[in-house]
Amino acid sequence: MGFNKTLSRFLTIASFYAVLTACSSNQPTVEPDLPEKEYFRLAQEALDNNLPTTAAEQLKELETRYPFGEYSIPARLDLIYAQFEAGNYAAAHATADRFIKNYPDNQALDYVYYMRGLSTYKGAESFLGRFLNLNPADRDTSEFDKSFSEFADFLRRFPESEFAPDAKARMVYLRNMIAEHEVAIAHYYFKRKAPLSALRRGQEVIQHYPSTPSVEEALAITIQAYMDLNLYDEAKQNLAILVNSYPESQYLDKEQKFIPFELPREADPDFLYWVSLGMID
Structure with a gap:
């Protein structure tokens, strides 16, 4: 009788864990932060290719992730221009x-x-x-x-x-x-x-x-x-x-x-x- 209870508890825990695993596998993967310099480079590349909306997105990401970084001021200046051009x-x-x-x-x-x-x-x-x-x-x-x-x-x-x-x-x-x-x-x-x-x-x-x-x-x-x-x-x-x-x-x-x-x-x-x-x- 005790063995049956133990087996039942094990199956319940195993089933619950399987559900949690399945749910977690459906969650979107969070991309790791890029270096500040890379966000700025991608924005400049987008501007050079006449893609101001893409540039604005990269610059806003930089502003959000590195608000006091090395590129924060030039990024904000470029963001004005990118939004205007868009x-x-x-x-x-x-x-x-x-x-x-x-x-x-x-x-x-x-x-x-x-x-x-x-x-x-x-x-x-x-x-x-x-x-x-x-x-x-x-x-x-x-x-x-x-x-x-x-x-x-x-x-x-x-x-x-x-x-x-x-x-x-x-x-x-x-x-x-x-x-x-x-x-x-x-x-x-x-x-x-x-x-x-x-x-x-x-x-x-x-x-x-x-x-x-x-x-x-x-x-x-x-x-x-x-x-x-x-x-x-x-x-x-x-x-x-x-x-x-x-x-x-x-x-x-x-x-x-x-x-x-x-x-x-x-x-x-x-x-x-x-x-x-x-x-x-």
């Missing part, structure tokens, strides 16, 4: 922000500030296609404003940086684009018989974007809006500014009288206004 602009911006916070005295800080602004800039560009079907008044340019501010912050800190000329050029482009967007919204409001709203958009361009090419059209918008609102004295004042500033304006006839304008009625121009930023009407 089109992951939000991640590149976040990595740049962390670097600025953690390494405020690093020699490459000008590059990081520049890449932060550039990531916002490219991220905003990539979202344009999502909003083509929205009314101009509903489209958001806040990310372009943010990019402009970040580039301005970069230039204030590093005016002699090698990246400064590109940042300045992008800021000019951003100002022009935002001004053109305001003009497009003004035309949208004219079409919907909302001259007061159109007036405010024209004034926005004149007051806040005075050096952009859109100012001439913005003046014409304010003149048209004042006329629609029966505010003829104000219309005459703005017409005088238009004549003085742009004597050859397309909105003036040969006698320098204002040429009223309105949107074409045969087609909805919303799509063209957006993709051309108001340059096609």
